[in-house]
Amino acid sequence: MHGMRADLNEARAIDRAAARLPKVEVAIAPPATLIGALRETVKQIGVGAQNCHRTDKGAHTGDISAPMLREAGADFVIVGHSERRADHGETNADVRAKAEAAQAIDLGVILCVGESAEQRDSGEAEKIVARQLADCLPDSPQRLSIAYEPIWAIGTGRVPAVQEVGTMHKWLRAVLMDRYGDEGQDIRILYGGSVKGENAAELLSASEVGGALVGGASLTADGFVPIIAAAASLDEQ
Numbered sequence: 001m002h003g004m005r006a007d008l009n010e011a012r013a014i015d016r017a018a019a020r021l022p023k024v025e026v027a028i029a030p031p032a033t034l035i036g037a038l039r040e041t042v043k044q045i046g047v048g049a050q051n052c053h054r055t056d057k058g059a060h061t062g063d064i065s066a067p068m069l070r071e072a073g074a075d076f077v078i079v080g081h082s083e084r085r086a087d088h089g090e091t092n093a094d095v096r097a098k099a100e101a102a103q104a105i106d107l108g109v110i111l112c113v114g115e116s117a118e119q120r121d122s123g124e125a126e127k128i129v130a131r132q133l134a135d136c137l138p139d140s141p142q143r144l145s146i147a148y149e150p151i152w153a154i155g156t157g158r159v160p161a162v163q164e165v166g167t168m169h170k171w172l173r174a175v176l177m178d179r180y181g182d183e184g185q186d187i188r189i190l191y192g193g194s195v196k197g198e199n200a201a202e203l204l205s206a207s208e209v210g211g212a213l214v215g216g217a218s219l220t221a222d223g224f225v226p227i228i229a230a231a232a233s234l235d236e237q
Contacts, residue, residue: 030050
């Protein structure tokens with residue numbers, strides 16, 4: 001819940017940087033109030049939404065459907081973010097339904113999963129998150145990406161070791177392959193949680209990490225552009 005029209009200048013700067021590094025796919029998911037304005041502002045980067053409702057229309061005051069987001073200019077939608085799960089009680093079934101609603105109108109989906117600090121400390125984090133993913137996956141792998149976001153790392157400055165990230169992503173890849181067969185190999189798995197310019201290259205180099213879902217560092221060009229540059233430098237290696 002960040003961003004007003006005055007902040008579109010930051011998006012313009014990010015867009016210009018992305019144009020200089022075209023091998024890196026870059027997108028921003030602003031508040032719904034800015035989707036249309038951002039779509040008109042940028043040329044290079046994608047525009048997404050932070051959430052959608054599981055149905056196309058109805059008596060759901062305050063909610064926004066996937067068709068509404070698409071009409072506003074969104075290319076994709078994030079579903080299952082831990083803050084939605086915690087603050088709004090969203091279940092795995094809700095997340096799956098939202099993903100399928102988005103796919104039904106050809107919106108891309110970034111589906112979030114992740115464990116709490118207690119679950120990490122239990123030593124069962126990989127099994128817990130793999131089960132969560134299996135319960136959330138839509139029937140189709142169409143335009144689907146997965147984002148692993150350990151809840152304890154979001155906005156805290158704490159980051160799991162690169163080896164821990166790689167291990168988790170391998171578990172998630174196995175779930176995708178089990179559900180979708182060979183198509184599961186092509187699904188991008190992103191890492192999210194305190195990603196910054198100074199740690200982006202190391203995190204992006206971890207096994208099975210196909211990109212980053214960036215939080216606070218995406219609010220400004222100064223924070224986000226170094227992450228884009230880190231991804232570009234890895235692509236060149």
